[in-house]
Amino acid sequence: DAxxxxxxxxxxxxxxxxxxxxxxxxxxxxTVFWYRQTMMQGLELLAYFRNRAPLDDSGMPKDxxxxxxxxxxxxxxxxxxxxPRDSAVYFCASGLSSRAYNEQFFGPGTxxxxx
Amino acid sequence: xxxxxxxxxxxxxxxxxPLTVKCTYSVSGNPYLFWYVQxxxxxxxxxxxxxxxxxxxxxxxxFEAEFNKSQTSFHLKKPSALVSDxxxxxxxxRGQISxxxxxxxxxxxxTQLTVLP
Numbered sequence: 436d437a438x439x440x441x442x443x444x445x446x447x448x449x450x451x452x453x454x455x456x457x458x459x460x461x462x463x464x465x466t467v468f469w470y471r472q473t474m475m476q477g478l479e480l481l482a483y484f485r486n487r488a489p490l491d492d493s494g495m496p497k498d499x500x501x502x503x504x505x506x507x508x509x510x511x512x513x514x515x516x517x518x519p520r521d522s523a524v525y526f527c528a529s530g531l532s533s534r535a536y537n538e539q540f541f542g543p544g545t546x547x548x549x550x
Numbered sequence: 551x552x553x554x555x556x557x558x559x560x561x562x563x564x565x566x567x568p569l570t571v572k573c574t575y576s577v578s579g580n581p582y583l584f585w586y587v588q589x590x591x592x593x594x595x596x597x598x599x600x601x602x603x604x605x606x607x608x609x610x611x612x613f614e615a616e617f618n619k620s621q622t623s624f625h626l627k628k629p630s631a632l633v634s635d636x637x638x639x640x641x642x643x644r645g646q647i648s649x650x651x652x653x654x655x656x657x658x659x660x661t662q663l664t665v666l667p
Contacts, residue, residue: 483654526593535644536601536644
């Protein structure tokens with residue numbers, strides 16, 4: 436049963452600290468998405484990769500957030516320095532870009548709390 | 551720009567009764583439409599999608615959705631609700647011919663469905 440995995444599942448940190456979230460997409464998927472979910476803003480797209488290349492990160496605060504795909508099996512989202520307003524659930528999703536109607540498969544999320 | 555509206559934040563229905571979760575969309579050209587469900591402390595799970603053809607789409611767990619082009623709607627339905635259907639439901643849209651940010655899915659704000667025993 437192929438699944439998207441994310442680590443850590445929960446992270447509590449103090450303001451100013453660096454936070455790194457990791458995602459392992461489903462093997463064979465060539466697109467990876469990072470989303471942030473909050474009560475106020477709902478589900479927001481932060482970044483999107485295809486074949487490991489970043490295609491769209493317009494939803495991401497550039498001054499403190501960065502997203503990378505070091506290889507096809509790992510995507511990372513880093514926040515440095517973290518702020519209380521970054522507290523949210525961060526989801527990674529993967530899919531196939533061969534068809535525009537292919538669905539995305541979501542991981543379980545990382546719940547980030549910045550104190 | 552493409553957009554999705556889910557006009558109801560909360561829908562309550564009694565177990566055994568039919569349920570409807572509403573969704574309307576705006577997109578250039580023809581749409582691809584999706585429904586996802588999110589259970590507490592879980593990621594979103596794909597339920598069903600409309601690509602083309604038959605306006606009634608059947609998906610997982612007995613859910614179905616009806617595409618109505620003239621009303622630009624894609625309402626989620628189930629003939630008989632279960633308590634276990636209680637969850638957060640998201641509608642999403644993507645244009646068939648799209649560029650830039652419209653290549654991505656645009657999600658609605660979500661509707662919390664509560665099925666009462």
